[in-house]
Amino acid sequence: MKKILLLGSGELGKEFVISAKRLGCHVVACDSYTGAPAMQVADESEVFSMLDAAKLREAVERHQPDLIVPEIEAIRTEVLVEMEKEGRNVVPSARAVNMTMNRDRIRDLAVDLGVRTARFAYAESAEQLMGEAKAIGFPVVIKPVMSSSGKGQSVAQTADDIQNSWEYACAGMRGDRQRVIVEEFIKFDYEITLLTVKQKNGPTLFCDPIGHVQERGDYQYSWQPQPMIDKFRQDAETMAKAVTDDLGGVGIFGVEFFVTKDEVIFSELSPRPHDTGMVTLVSQNLSEFDLHARAILGLPIPNITVTEGASAVVLAAKDGVSPTYTGVEAAMAEPDVDVRIFGKPTTRPYRRMAVVLAKGENAVERARAAAAKIKVVTKGI
Ligand SMILES: Nc1ncnc2c1ncn2[C@@H]1O[C@H](COP(=O)(O)OP(=O)(O)OP(=O)(O)O)[C@@H](O)[C@H]1O
Ligand SMILES: NCC(=O)N[C@@H]1O[C@H](COP(=O)([O-])[O-])[C@@H](O)[C@H]1O
Numbered sequence: 571m572k573k574i575l576l577l578g579s580g581e582l583g584k585e586f587v588i589s590a591k592r593l594g595c596h597v598v599a600c601d602s603y604t605g606a607p608a609m610q611v612a613d614e615s616e617v618f619s620m621l622d623a624a625k626l627r628e629a630v631e632r633h634q635p636d637l638i639v640p641e642i643e644a645i646r647t648e649v650l651v652e653m654e655k656e657g658r659n660v661v662p663s664a665r666a667v668n669m670t671m672n673r674d675r676i677r678d679l680a681v682d683l684g685v686r687t688a689r690f691a692y693a694e695s696a697e698q699l700m701g702e703a704k705a706i707g708f709p710v711v712i713k714p715v716m717s718s719s720g721k722g723q724s725v726a727q728t729a730d731d732i733q734n735s736w737e738y739a740c741a742g743m744r745g746d747r748q749r750v751i752v753e754e755f756i757k758f759d760y761e762i763t764l765l766t767v768k769q770k771n772g773p774t775l776f777c778d779p780i781g782h783v784q785e786r787g788d789y790q791y792s793w794q795p796q797p798m799i800d801k802f803r804q805d806a807e808t809m810a811k812a813v814t815d816d817l818g819g820v821g822i823f824g825v826e827f828f829v830t831k832d833e834v835i836f837s838e839l840s841p842r843p844h845d846t847g848m849v850t851l852v853s854q855n856l857s858e859f860d861l862h863a864r865a866i867l868g869l870p871i872p873n874i875t876v877t878e879g880a881s882a883v884v885l886a887a888k889d890g891v892s893p894t895y896t897g898v899e900a901a902m903a904e905p906d907v908d909v910r911i912f913g914k915p916t917t918r919p920y921r922r923m924a925v926v927l928a929k930g931e932n933a934v935e936r937a938r939a940a941a942a943k944i945k946v947v948t949k950g951i
C-alpha cells in the first residue's frame with residue numbers, strides 16, 4: 571500500500587483521493603484550513619500553511635510518504651526540489667511543480683522550446699507595465715506571475731486602465747514577488763485543455779481536447795470532446811509533449827491552448843488534474859483523477875475512451891459559513907445529470923462550491939441549465 575501526502579485538499583484533490591483510495595492507497599490530505607474537501611475522504615489530514623518551508627518539511631518527515639502529490643500551486647516548492655534530491659518522490663516531478671508555480675518560469679521555458687505563445691513581457695512597477703503594454707498594443711491581459719484561478723487578472727483596454735490593473739494584480743498576487751506578466755489579448759475562436767498523461771512504462775497519452783469558457787479568469791463550464799481540425803490537434807499535442815517532456819516525471823498535466831482561425835497558441839499548464847477536466851468524471855472511462863492515480867503508481871492505462879459530456883460550476887455569491895444548497899433535487903431530476911457538492915465549509919464571492927456533470931447530447935446546455943437551478947445559501951458573516 572502506497573502512502574500519499576496530498577498538498578492541497580480542494581475539489582480536485584477530493585476526486586483524486588477517491589481514485590487513489592480505490593487503488594488501495596493511504597492518503598494524508600493537507601491544506602491551510604480544516605474540513606477541506608479532500609480531507610473529508612482521506613485517511614488522515616494535516617492543517618498547516620504549505621508555503622511554510624519548515625512545516626512542509628516537518629509534515630513530510632513525520633509521514634514518510636511514498637509519493638508527494640501537489641494539488642495547488644501555492645506550495646513552498648523549493649522544499650520539494652530539495653526533498654527530491656534527498657530521494658523523495660514528488661509528482662509529477664519537483665521541477666514541474668516548481669516551474670509551473672511561476673508564470674514567468676514556465677513561459678520562458680516555452681519560449682526556449684520554440685513553443686508558440688502570445689506576445690508578452692514582464693513588469694515590476696506600474697510605470698514599467700505602462701511601457702510594456704504600449705509596446706504590445708491594447709487590449710492586454712495582466713496577471714500576477716504567482717496566482718491561479720484568475721486571481722489578480724484583468725484586461726486593460728487602454729492606458730487609462732493600467733494603474734487599476736497594476737493595483738488589482740498586486741492585491742491578487744501570492745508570494746512576495748511584485749511581478750506581472752502582460753500579454754497580447756488573443757481573440758481566440760475557442761480555448762482548450764489538453765490532458766496529457768506521462769507514464770512510467772509507456773508513451774505519453776493525450777485525452778480528447780476539452781473546450782471551456784472562462785469568466786474573470788476562472789472556468790465556468792467545459793465540455794469534451796471539443797472538435798479540432800487534425801493539424802491543430804497535432805500542433806497542440808506536439809507542444810504539450812515538448813513542454814511535459816522537459817518538465818519530466820509521471821502523472822497528468824492540463825495543458826492550456828488558445829485556438830484562433832489560423833493557429834494554436836500555448837498558454838500555460840498545470841502539473842496535476844485540471845479544473846476544466848472535471849468533465850472527465852462523466853465523459854471518459856477513466857477520469858483525469860483515475861489517470862493521475864494510475865500514472866503515478868506506474869499502473870497501465872491500456873485505453874481512454876470518451877463520450878460527449880459537460881461540466882458547469884456552481885458558485886457562491888457572498889461571504890458566509892456552513893453553506894447549504896437549494897435546487898439540488900431539481901437539478902438531479904434531469905436524466906444523465908449528476909451533482910458533486912465539494913463540501914467547502916465557507917463561501918466567498920465566486921468561490922466554486924459544486925459542479926454539475928451531464929452526459930449525452932446537448933450536454934453543455936443541460937449541465938448549465940441544471941447548475942443554474944442550484945443556489946448556495948449561507949447566513950453570512
Ligand atoms: N492573452 C490572453 N488573451 C485572451 N484571453 C486570455 C489571455 N490570457 C488569459 N486569458 C483568459 O483568462 C483565462 C485564465 O487565464 P490563465 O489560465 O492564464 O489564468 P490562471 O489564473 O492560471 O487560471 P487557472 O489557474 O484556472 O488555470 C484563460 O483561460 C483565458 O480565457
Ligand atoms: N484552477 C485551480 C483550481 O481549480 N484548483 C482547485 O481549487 C481548489 C481551491 O479552491 P478554493 O480557492 O475555493 O479553496 C484547489 O484546492 C483545487 O482543487
Ligand SMILES: [Mg+2]
Pocket residue numbers: 826838
Ligand atoms: Mg489557466
